[in-house]
Amino acid sequence: MPATFHLGKRNGIRSFLVAVTRVSVYDRHWSAMLFRACKAHNGANRTRIAGSRSMRERKTYSPEDVRRRIEELGKEEPWFHSIDLGNGISTMKNSLPHLQKLWDRIAANLPADLSKKSVLDIGCNAGFFSVQAKRANAARVVGIDMGDRFLKQAEFVRDVLNLDIDYRKLDVSDLHSRGMTFDVVLCLGVIYHCSNPFWTARCVASATRECAVVESAIVKHESVAEMPLWEFVFPGYRPDTLDQHERMYNWWFPNISGLKAVFRAAGFDRVETIYQLEDRATVICYK
Ligand SMILES: C[S@@+](CC[C@H](N)C(=O)[O-])C[C@H]1O[C@@H](n2cnc3c(N)ncnc32)[C@H](O)[C@@H]1O
Numbered sequence: 001m002p003a004t005f006h007l008g009k010r011n012g013i014r015s016f017l018v019a020v021t022r023v024s025v026y027d028r029h030w031s032a033m034l035f036r037a038c039k040a041h042n043g044a045n046r047t048r049i050a051g052s053r054s055m056r057e058r059k060t061y062s063p064e065d066v067r068r069r070i071e072e073l074g075k076e077e078p079w080f081h082s083i084d085l086g087n088g089i090s091t092m093k094n095s096l097p098h099l100q101k102l103w104d105r106i107a108a109n110l111p112a113d114l115s116k117k118s119v120l121d122i123g124c125n126a127g128f129f130s131v132q133a134k135r136a137n138a139a140r141v142v143g144i145d146m147g148d149r150f151l152k153q154a155e156f157v158r159d160v161l162n163l164d165i166d167y168r169k170l171d172v173s174d175l176h177s178r179g180m181t182f183d184v185v186l187c188l189g190v191i192y193h194c195s196n197p198f199w200t201a202r203c204v205a206s207a208t209r210e211c212a213v214v215e216s217a218i219v220k221h222e223s224v225a226e227m228p229l230w231e232f233v234f235p236g237y238r239p240d241t242l243d244q245h246e247r248m249y250n251w252w253f254p255n256i257s258g259l260k261a262v263f264r265a266a267g268f269d270r271v272e273t274i275y276q277l278e279d280r281a282t283v284i285c286y287k
Helices: 028-043 063-076 097-107 128-135 148-161 172-178 197-207 244-248 256-265
Strands: 014-016 019-021 118-122 140-145 166-169 182-188 208-217 230-232 252-254 270-276 280-286
Touching (some): 063 148, 097 128, 097 270, 097 280, 128 140, 128 148, 148 166, 172 197, 208 256
Parallel strands (some): 118 140, 140 166, 182 208
Antiparallel strands (some): 270 280
16 A cells, blocks of 8 residues: 555544544545445354355456456455456556555565465455465465455455356454464454454464564654554544444554553464554564
């Protein structure tokens, strides 16, 4: 993600409990997407939506079919991942090189040989990182998301590229009760969408056998830079002013120490920074 993509604009500052708390207005486009995803999630059964390739029919697409379907799916839900589908066709008009850069940084920190490793991509969206993991030869790749439309995009991409990726509709918060475990877990751009980030971290830890990569928006408070903090960015304590959509935005932004502390506390032995910008960070958490 570009550094500012998830963050959007902010306004207003209020104090709340011990931490600095901001009432914020976030990226409308993203929040609308997420709202629709959550709405669909609330009303739908959490069923397996795709099996392994052997269980699926092999579909073939002409370049015209691919273009038409990209447009249809983009109308249902604007694409958030630019993915090259061959024949000069991509899911988005503008390529988003930051996605590849993020993957390159992540891959440099993963086991060199993924051929015997399973990978879980939490909040997979249209599947950019699931595709990368599969192309890096991962033995098994599962992508989960709670948005039907994102999953439809991901399945389409998978089918066009003929990759064996298993997509499921699942909330990260439910991972704990599923008993699913993976060698490598990716949790990219998700944790600040979760109302209980500690629980999310516990769920990530419960699903991880070897390591988890976590990417998040971060905040900086210079005066307390060393102190682990999570800034509450959801004005839930003023329900009268609450646009229901706001519930689906972002809830908490950590500073880098807070991000690492939560994953340590959730059950990882060691958490290291892979990459840090002004307002985004990627860490790797080892069991
Ligand atoms: C900002 S996008 C990040 C997508 C992708 N991981 C990336 O880094 O490009 C957040 C994704 O997480 C999904 N998501 C949000 N909350 C979730 C949850 N509780 N469980 C599973 N997926 C979730 C959204 O539907 C969306 O596809």
